[in-house]
Amino acid sequence: MMQEPIIEIVDVLEVDGVYRELSDPLSGGICVFVGTVREFTNNEEVVSLEFETYKTMALKEMRKIADQAIAKWQLNKVVxxxxxxxxxxxxxxxxxxxxSGHRDACFAACRYMIDTLKETVPIWKKEIFKNKTVWVSAHP
Amino acid sequence: MELLLFGIAKDIVGESNIDLSDQSSVPQSVAELKLFLSAEYPDFQKLTSLAIAVNSEYAGDEVLLKSGDEIAIIPPVSGG
Known part of the structure:
Protein backbone atom coordinates (compact mmCIF):
# COMPACT_ATOMS: atom_id res chain seq x y z
CA MET A 1 0.00 0.00 0.00
CA MET A 2 1.39 3.40 -1.05
CA GLN A 3 1.92 5.72 1.90
CA GLU A 4 1.30 9.48 1.76
CA PRO A 5 4.31 11.13 0.13
CA ILE A 6 6.44 13.35 2.38
CA ILE A 7 6.46 16.86 0.86
CA GLU A 8 8.29 19.60 2.75
CA ILE A 9 10.05 22.94 2.45
CA VAL A 10 12.53 23.41 5.29
CA ASP A 11 15.16 25.86 6.53
CA VAL A 12 17.70 23.15 7.26
CA LEU A 13 17.78 20.05 5.07
CA GLU A 14 18.75 16.85 6.88
CA VAL A 15 19.53 14.09 4.41
CA ASP A 16 20.77 11.38 6.78
CA GLY A 17 17.31 10.19 7.80
CA VAL A 18 15.88 9.89 4.30
CA TYR A 19 16.87 6.25 3.93
CA ARG A 20 14.74 5.33 6.95
CA GLU A 21 11.79 7.33 5.61
CA LEU A 22 11.94 5.36 2.35
CA SER A 23 12.65 1.95 3.81
CA ASP A 24 9.75 -0.38 3.14
CA PRO A 25 9.10 -4.14 3.31
CA LEU A 26 7.57 -4.25 -0.19
CA SER A 27 10.51 -2.40 -1.78
CA GLY A 28 13.52 -4.05 -3.34
CA GLY A 29 15.12 -0.74 -4.25
CA ILE A 30 15.54 2.77 -2.80
CA CYS A 31 16.83 5.69 -4.86
CA VAL A 32 17.81 9.06 -3.38
CA PHE A 33 18.92 12.15 -5.31
CA VAL A 34 20.53 14.99 -3.35
CA GLY A 35 21.15 18.36 -5.01
CA THR A 36 24.02 20.32 -3.45
CA VAL A 37 25.70 23.72 -3.80
CA ARG A 38 28.51 23.64 -6.35
CA GLU A 39 31.48 25.94 -5.89
CA PHE A 40 31.80 27.11 -9.48
CA THR A 41 29.35 28.37 -12.11
CA ASN A 42 30.99 29.01 -15.50
CA ASN A 43 34.40 29.13 -13.77
CA GLU A 44 33.23 31.83 -11.34
CA GLU A 45 33.48 31.12 -7.64
CA VAL A 46 30.12 30.92 -5.89
CA VAL A 47 30.05 32.11 -2.27
CA SER A 48 26.55 30.82 -1.54
CA LEU A 49 23.10 30.26 -2.99
CA GLU A 50 19.96 31.89 -1.60
CA PHE A 51 16.61 30.19 -2.15
CA GLU A 52 13.17 31.68 -1.75
CA THR A 53 9.76 30.24 -2.46
CA TYR A 54 6.05 30.89 -2.83
CA LYS A 55 5.46 28.21 -0.26
CA THR A 56 1.75 27.39 -0.55
CA MET A 57 2.03 27.00 -4.31
CA ALA A 58 5.39 25.20 -4.17
CA LEU A 59 4.02 22.54 -1.81
CA LYS A 60 1.02 22.02 -4.14
CA GLU A 61 3.27 21.68 -7.19
CA MET A 62 5.61 19.29 -5.37
CA ARG A 63 2.61 17.17 -4.37
CA LYS A 64 1.42 17.07 -8.01
CA ILE A 65 4.85 15.79 -9.07
CA ALA A 66 4.82 13.09 -6.40
CA ASP A 67 1.29 12.03 -7.35
CA GLN A 68 2.22 11.87 -11.06
CA ALA A 69 5.25 9.71 -10.28
CA ILE A 70 3.25 7.43 -8.00
CA ALA A 71 0.61 7.00 -10.73
CA LYS A 72 3.19 6.28 -13.43
CA TRP A 73 5.57 4.00 -11.51
CA GLN A 74 4.62 1.66 -8.73
CA LEU A 75 6.24 3.47 -5.82
CA ASN A 76 5.87 2.49 -2.20
CA LYS A 77 7.29 5.63 -0.60
CA VAL A 78 8.22 9.10 -1.87
CA VAL A 79 10.07 12.04 -0.30
CA SER A 100 9.74 0.55 -5.23
CA GLY A 101 9.54 -3.20 -5.75
CA HIS A 102 12.22 -3.12 -8.45
CA ARG A 103 15.01 -0.66 -9.19
CA ASP A 104 13.91 0.57 -12.63
CA ALA A 105 10.84 2.30 -11.16
CA CYS A 106 12.66 4.25 -8.44
CA PHE A 107 15.52 5.29 -10.75
CA ALA A 108 13.07 6.60 -13.37
CA ALA A 109 10.80 8.23 -10.79
CA CYS A 110 13.62 10.16 -9.09
CA ARG A 111 14.86 11.44 -12.45
CA TYR A 112 11.34 12.53 -13.39
CA MET A 113 10.67 14.22 -10.04
CA ILE A 114 13.86 16.33 -9.92
CA ASP A 115 13.60 17.31 -13.60
CA THR A 116 9.95 18.36 -13.19
CA LEU A 117 10.61 20.18 -9.90
CA LYS A 118 13.18 22.34 -11.69
CA GLU A 119 10.60 23.24 -14.37
CA THR A 120 7.43 23.90 -12.39
CA VAL A 121 7.92 24.45 -8.66
CA PRO A 122 8.00 28.15 -7.65
CA ILE A 123 11.38 28.23 -5.94
CA TRP A 124 14.02 30.79 -6.95
CA LYS A 125 17.77 30.58 -6.58
CA LYS A 126 20.12 33.54 -6.39
CA GLU A 127 23.81 32.90 -6.96
CA ILE A 128 25.95 35.04 -4.71
CA PHE A 129 29.43 35.66 -6.14
CA LYS A 130 32.12 37.84 -4.58
CA ASN A 131 31.16 40.91 -6.61
CA LYS A 132 27.61 40.31 -7.83
CA THR A 133 24.39 38.36 -7.40
CA VAL A 134 22.43 36.63 -10.19
CA TRP A 135 18.89 35.20 -10.21
CA VAL A 136 19.45 31.87 -11.96
CA SER A 137 17.62 31.34 -15.29
CA ALA A 138 15.92 34.76 -15.11
CA HIS A 139 17.38 36.01 -18.39
CA PRO A 140 17.99 34.21 -21.70
CA MET B 1 -6.48 42.95 -5.29
CA GLU B 2 -3.00 42.12 -4.10
CA LEU B 3 -0.15 40.93 -6.29
CA LEU B 4 2.66 38.90 -4.70
CA LEU B 5 6.19 39.22 -6.07
CA PHE B 6 9.06 36.77 -5.79
CA GLY B 7 12.66 36.43 -6.96
CA ILE B 8 13.70 38.83 -9.67
CA ALA B 9 10.13 40.19 -9.91
CA LYS B 10 10.59 41.64 -6.44
CA ASP B 11 13.83 43.32 -7.53
CA ILE B 12 12.24 44.74 -10.71
CA VAL B 13 9.33 46.32 -8.85
CA GLY B 14 11.24 47.15 -5.67
CA GLU B 15 8.44 45.79 -3.44
CA SER B 16 7.27 42.34 -2.37
CA ASN B 17 3.67 43.16 -3.28
CA ILE B 18 1.56 45.65 -5.26
CA ASP B 19 -2.04 46.61 -4.53
CA LEU B 20 -3.67 46.46 -7.96
CA SER B 21 -6.81 48.16 -6.70
CA ASP B 22 -4.80 51.40 -6.54
CA GLN B 23 -4.21 51.37 -10.29
CA SER B 24 -6.23 53.69 -12.54
CA SER B 25 -7.40 50.76 -14.68
CA VAL B 26 -7.42 47.45 -12.82
CA PRO B 27 -6.39 44.47 -15.02
CA GLN B 28 -9.37 42.16 -15.58
CA SER B 29 -7.51 39.09 -16.82
CA VAL B 30 -4.08 37.43 -16.73
CA ALA B 31 -3.40 38.74 -20.25
CA GLU B 32 -4.22 42.31 -19.15
CA LEU B 33 -2.07 41.93 -16.05
CA LYS B 34 0.91 40.88 -18.20
CA LEU B 35 0.39 43.91 -20.47
CA PHE B 36 0.16 46.17 -17.43
CA LEU B 37 3.40 44.76 -15.96
CA SER B 38 5.32 45.07 -19.25
CA ALA B 39 4.19 48.67 -19.68
CA GLU B 40 4.78 49.73 -16.08
CA TYR B 41 8.04 47.80 -15.55
CA PRO B 42 9.75 47.22 -18.94
CA ASP B 43 12.39 44.97 -17.33
CA PHE B 44 9.77 42.19 -17.24
CA GLN B 45 10.10 42.02 -21.04
CA LYS B 46 13.74 40.93 -20.67
CA LEU B 47 12.93 37.80 -18.65
CA THR B 48 13.13 34.28 -20.12
CA SER B 49 9.46 33.77 -19.25
CA LEU B 50 6.72 35.28 -17.11
CA ALA B 51 3.92 33.24 -15.57
CA ILE B 52 1.02 34.28 -13.36
CA ALA B 53 -0.53 32.22 -10.59
CA VAL B 54 -4.08 32.77 -9.38
CA ASN B 55 -4.91 31.25 -5.99
CA SER B 56 -1.61 29.33 -6.09
CA GLU B 57 -2.23 27.61 -9.45
CA TYR B 58 -0.62 28.51 -12.78
CA ALA B 59 -3.16 30.55 -14.76
CA GLY B 60 -3.44 30.96 -18.55
CA ASP B 61 -3.92 34.34 -20.26
CA GLU B 62 -7.69 33.84 -20.48
CA VAL B 63 -8.21 33.52 -16.70
CA LEU B 64 -10.25 36.38 -15.24
CA LEU B 65 -9.12 38.13 -12.07
CA LYS B 66 -11.60 38.66 -9.25
CA SER B 67 -11.29 40.73 -6.11
CA GLY B 68 -10.10 38.50 -3.29
CA ASP B 69 -7.95 36.36 -5.61
CA GLU B 70 -4.37 35.78 -4.49
CA ILE B 71 -2.34 36.68 -7.56
CA ALA B 72 1.40 36.06 -7.89
CA ILE B 73 4.02 36.83 -10.51
CA ILE B 74 6.10 33.74 -11.22
CA PRO B 75 9.38 34.68 -12.92
CA PRO B 76 11.51 31.81 -14.32
CA VAL B 77 11.80 29.21 -11.56
CA SER B 78 15.19 27.80 -10.56
CA GLY B 79 14.78 25.34 -7.71
CA GLY B 80 16.91 22.26 -7.23
Missing part, protein backbone atom coordinates in the same frame (compact mmCIF):
# COMPACT_ATOMS: atom_id res chain seq x y z
CA UNK A 80 10.44 15.49 -1.88
CA UNK A 81 12.08 18.01 0.44
CA UNK A 82 13.58 21.36 -0.55
CA UNK A 83 15.55 23.90 1.49
CA UNK A 84 15.15 27.68 1.53
CA UNK A 85 17.48 30.38 2.82
CA UNK A 86 21.21 30.82 2.33
CA UNK A 87 23.23 27.66 1.60
CA UNK A 88 27.00 27.33 1.40
CA UNK A 89 29.18 25.20 -0.86
CA UNK A 90 28.52 21.44 -0.47
CA UNK A 91 25.34 21.97 1.54
CA UNK A 92 22.30 19.97 0.39
CA UNK A 93 19.40 21.99 -1.05
CA UNK A 94 17.01 19.34 -2.31
CA UNK A 95 16.44 15.67 -1.64
CA UNK A 96 14.23 13.44 -3.77
CA UNK A 97 13.67 9.79 -2.91
CA UNK A 98 11.52 6.86 -3.93
CA UNK A 99 11.28 3.21 -3.02
Missing amino acids: IRHAVGVKGVEEPVVVIGAS
Whole structure:
Protein backbone atom coordinates (compact mmCIF):
# COMPACT_ATOMS: atom_id res chain seq x y z
CA MET A 1 0.00 0.00 0.00
CA MET A 2 1.39 3.40 -1.05
CA GLN A 3 1.92 5.72 1.90
CA GLU A 4 1.30 9.48 1.76
CA PRO A 5 4.31 11.13 0.13
CA ILE A 6 6.44 13.35 2.38
CA ILE A 7 6.46 16.86 0.86
CA GLU A 8 8.29 19.60 2.75
CA ILE A 9 10.05 22.94 2.45
CA VAL A 10 12.53 23.41 5.29
CA ASP A 11 15.16 25.86 6.53
CA VAL A 12 17.70 23.15 7.26
CA LEU A 13 17.78 20.05 5.07
CA GLU A 14 18.75 16.85 6.88
CA VAL A 15 19.53 14.09 4.41
CA ASP A 16 20.77 11.38 6.78
CA GLY A 17 17.31 10.19 7.80
CA VAL A 18 15.88 9.89 4.30
CA TYR A 19 16.87 6.25 3.93
CA ARG A 20 14.74 5.33 6.95
CA GLU A 21 11.79 7.33 5.61
CA LEU A 22 11.94 5.36 2.35
CA SER A 23 12.65 1.95 3.81
CA ASP A 24 9.75 -0.38 3.14
CA PRO A 25 9.10 -4.14 3.31
CA LEU A 26 7.57 -4.25 -0.19
CA SER A 27 10.51 -2.40 -1.78
CA GLY A 28 13.52 -4.05 -3.34
CA GLY A 29 15.12 -0.74 -4.25
CA ILE A 30 15.54 2.77 -2.80
CA CYS A 31 16.83 5.69 -4.86
CA VAL A 32 17.81 9.06 -3.38
CA PHE A 33 18.92 12.15 -5.31
CA VAL A 34 20.53 14.99 -3.35
CA GLY A 35 21.15 18.36 -5.01
CA THR A 36 24.02 20.32 -3.45
CA VAL A 37 25.70 23.72 -3.80
CA ARG A 38 28.51 23.64 -6.35
CA GLU A 39 31.48 25.94 -5.89
CA PHE A 40 31.80 27.11 -9.48
CA THR A 41 29.35 28.37 -12.11
CA ASN A 42 30.99 29.01 -15.50
CA ASN A 43 34.40 29.13 -13.77
CA GLU A 44 33.23 31.83 -11.34
CA GLU A 45 33.48 31.12 -7.64
CA VAL A 46 30.12 30.92 -5.89
CA VAL A 47 30.05 32.11 -2.27
CA SER A 48 26.55 30.82 -1.54
CA LEU A 49 23.10 30.26 -2.99
CA GLU A 50 19.96 31.89 -1.60
CA PHE A 51 16.61 30.19 -2.15
CA GLU A 52 13.17 31.68 -1.75
CA THR A 53 9.76 30.24 -2.46
CA TYR A 54 6.05 30.89 -2.83
CA LYS A 55 5.46 28.21 -0.26
CA THR A 56 1.75 27.39 -0.55
CA MET A 57 2.03 27.00 -4.31
CA ALA A 58 5.39 25.20 -4.17
CA LEU A 59 4.02 22.54 -1.81
CA LYS A 60 1.02 22.02 -4.14
CA GLU A 61 3.27 21.68 -7.19
CA MET A 62 5.61 19.29 -5.37
CA ARG A 63 2.61 17.17 -4.37
CA LYS A 64 1.42 17.07 -8.01
CA ILE A 65 4.85 15.79 -9.07
CA ALA A 66 4.82 13.09 -6.40
CA ASP A 67 1.29 12.03 -7.35
CA GLN A 68 2.22 11.87 -11.06
CA ALA A 69 5.25 9.71 -10.28
CA ILE A 70 3.25 7.43 -8.00
CA ALA A 71 0.61 7.00 -10.73
CA LYS A 72 3.19 6.28 -13.43
CA TRP A 73 5.57 4.00 -11.51
CA GLN A 74 4.62 1.66 -8.73
CA LEU A 75 6.24 3.47 -5.82
CA ASN A 76 5.87 2.49 -2.20
CA LYS A 77 7.29 5.63 -0.60
CA VAL A 78 8.22 9.10 -1.87
CA VAL A 79 10.07 12.04 -0.30
CA ILE A 80 10.44 15.49 -1.88
CA ARG A 81 12.08 18.01 0.44
CA HIS A 82 13.58 21.36 -0.55
CA ALA A 83 15.55 23.90 1.49
CA VAL A 84 15.15 27.68 1.53
CA GLY A 85 17.48 30.38 2.82
CA VAL A 86 21.21 30.82 2.33
CA LYS A 87 23.23 27.66 1.60
CA GLY A 88 27.00 27.33 1.40
CA VAL A 89 29.18 25.20 -0.86
CA GLU A 90 28.52 21.44 -0.47
CA GLU A 91 25.34 21.97 1.54
CA PRO A 92 22.30 19.97 0.39
CA VAL A 93 19.40 21.99 -1.05
CA VAL A 94 17.01 19.34 -2.31
CA VAL A 95 16.44 15.67 -1.64
CA ILE A 96 14.23 13.44 -3.77
CA GLY A 97 13.67 9.79 -2.91
CA ALA A 98 11.52 6.86 -3.93
CA SER A 99 11.28 3.21 -3.02
CA SER A 100 9.74 0.55 -5.23
CA GLY A 101 9.54 -3.20 -5.75
CA HIS A 102 12.22 -3.12 -8.45
CA ARG A 103 15.01 -0.66 -9.19
CA ASP A 104 13.91 0.57 -12.63
CA ALA A 105 10.84 2.30 -11.16
CA CYS A 106 12.66 4.25 -8.44
CA PHE A 107 15.52 5.29 -10.75
CA ALA A 108 13.07 6.60 -13.37
CA ALA A 109 10.80 8.23 -10.79
CA CYS A 110 13.62 10.16 -9.09
CA ARG A 111 14.86 11.44 -12.45
CA TYR A 112 11.34 12.53 -13.39
CA MET A 113 10.67 14.22 -10.04
CA ILE A 114 13.86 16.33 -9.92
CA ASP A 115 13.60 17.31 -13.60
CA THR A 116 9.95 18.36 -13.19
CA LEU A 117 10.61 20.18 -9.90
CA LYS A 118 13.18 22.34 -11.69
CA GLU A 119 10.60 23.24 -14.37
CA THR A 120 7.43 23.90 -12.39
CA VAL A 121 7.92 24.45 -8.66
CA PRO A 122 8.00 28.15 -7.65
CA ILE A 123 11.38 28.23 -5.94
CA TRP A 124 14.02 30.79 -6.95
CA LYS A 125 17.77 30.58 -6.58
CA LYS A 126 20.12 33.54 -6.39
CA GLU A 127 23.81 32.90 -6.96
CA ILE A 128 25.95 35.04 -4.71
CA PHE A 129 29.43 35.66 -6.14
CA LYS A 130 32.12 37.84 -4.58
CA ASN A 131 31.16 40.91 -6.61
CA LYS A 132 27.61 40.31 -7.83
CA THR A 133 24.39 38.36 -7.40
CA VAL A 134 22.43 36.63 -10.19
CA TRP A 135 18.89 35.20 -10.21
CA VAL A 136 19.45 31.87 -11.96
CA SER A 137 17.62 31.34 -15.29
CA ALA A 138 15.92 34.76 -15.11
CA HIS A 139 17.38 36.01 -18.39
CA PRO A 140 17.99 34.21 -21.70
CA MET B 1 -6.48 42.95 -5.29
CA GLU B 2 -3.00 42.12 -4.10
CA LEU B 3 -0.15 40.93 -6.29
CA LEU B 4 2.66 38.90 -4.70
CA LEU B 5 6.19 39.22 -6.07
CA PHE B 6 9.06 36.77 -5.79
CA GLY B 7 12.66 36.43 -6.96
CA ILE B 8 13.70 38.83 -9.67
CA ALA B 9 10.13 40.19 -9.91
CA LYS B 10 10.59 41.64 -6.44
CA ASP B 11 13.83 43.32 -7.53
CA ILE B 12 12.24 44.74 -10.71
CA VAL B 13 9.33 46.32 -8.85
CA GLY B 14 11.24 47.15 -5.67
CA GLU B 15 8.44 45.79 -3.44
CA SER B 16 7.27 42.34 -2.37
CA ASN B 17 3.67 43.16 -3.28
CA ILE B 18 1.56 45.65 -5.26
CA ASP B 19 -2.04 46.61 -4.53
CA LEU B 20 -3.67 46.46 -7.96
CA SER B 21 -6.81 48.16 -6.70
CA ASP B 22 -4.80 51.40 -6.54
CA GLN B 23 -4.21 51.37 -10.29
CA SER B 24 -6.23 53.69 -12.54
CA SER B 25 -7.40 50.76 -14.68
CA VAL B 26 -7.42 47.45 -12.82
CA PRO B 27 -6.39 44.47 -15.02
CA GLN B 28 -9.37 42.16 -15.58
CA SER B 29 -7.51 39.09 -16.82
CA VAL B 30 -4.08 37.43 -16.73
CA ALA B 31 -3.40 38.74 -20.25
CA GLU B 32 -4.22 42.31 -19.15
CA LEU B 33 -2.07 41.93 -16.05
CA LYS B 34 0.91 40.88 -18.20
CA LEU B 35 0.39 43.91 -20.47
CA PHE B 36 0.16 46.17 -17.43
CA LEU B 37 3.40 44.76 -15.96
CA SER B 38 5.32 45.07 -19.25
CA ALA B 39 4.19 48.67 -19.68
CA GLU B 40 4.78 49.73 -16.08
CA TYR B 41 8.04 47.80 -15.55
CA PRO B 42 9.75 47.22 -18.94
CA ASP B 43 12.39 44.97 -17.33
CA PHE B 44 9.77 42.19 -17.24
CA GLN B 45 10.10 42.02 -21.04
CA LYS B 46 13.74 40.93 -20.67
CA LEU B 47 12.93 37.80 -18.65
CA THR B 48 13.13 34.28 -20.12
CA SER B 49 9.46 33.77 -19.25
CA LEU B 50 6.72 35.28 -17.11
CA ALA B 51 3.92 33.24 -15.57
CA ILE B 52 1.02 34.28 -13.36
CA ALA B 53 -0.53 32.22 -10.59
CA VAL B 54 -4.08 32.77 -9.38
CA ASN B 55 -4.91 31.25 -5.99
CA SER B 56 -1.61 29.33 -6.09
CA GLU B 57 -2.23 27.61 -9.45
CA TYR B 58 -0.62 28.51 -12.78
CA ALA B 59 -3.16 30.55 -14.76
CA GLY B 60 -3.44 30.96 -18.55
CA ASP B 61 -3.92 34.34 -20.26
CA GLU B 62 -7.69 33.84 -20.48
CA VAL B 63 -8.21 33.52 -16.70
CA LEU B 64 -10.25 36.38 -15.24
CA LEU B 65 -9.12 38.13 -12.07
CA LYS B 66 -11.60 38.66 -9.25
CA SER B 67 -11.29 40.73 -6.11
CA GLY B 68 -10.10 38.50 -3.29
CA ASP B 69 -7.95 36.36 -5.61
CA GLU B 70 -4.37 35.78 -4.49
CA ILE B 71 -2.34 36.68 -7.56
CA ALA B 72 1.40 36.06 -7.89
CA ILE B 73 4.02 36.83 -10.51
CA ILE B 74 6.10 33.74 -11.22
CA PRO B 75 9.38 34.68 -12.92
CA PRO B 76 11.51 31.81 -14.32
CA VAL B 77 11.80 29.21 -11.56
CA SER B 78 15.19 27.80 -10.56
CA GLY B 79 14.78 25.34 -7.71
CA GLY B 80 16.91 22.26 -7.23
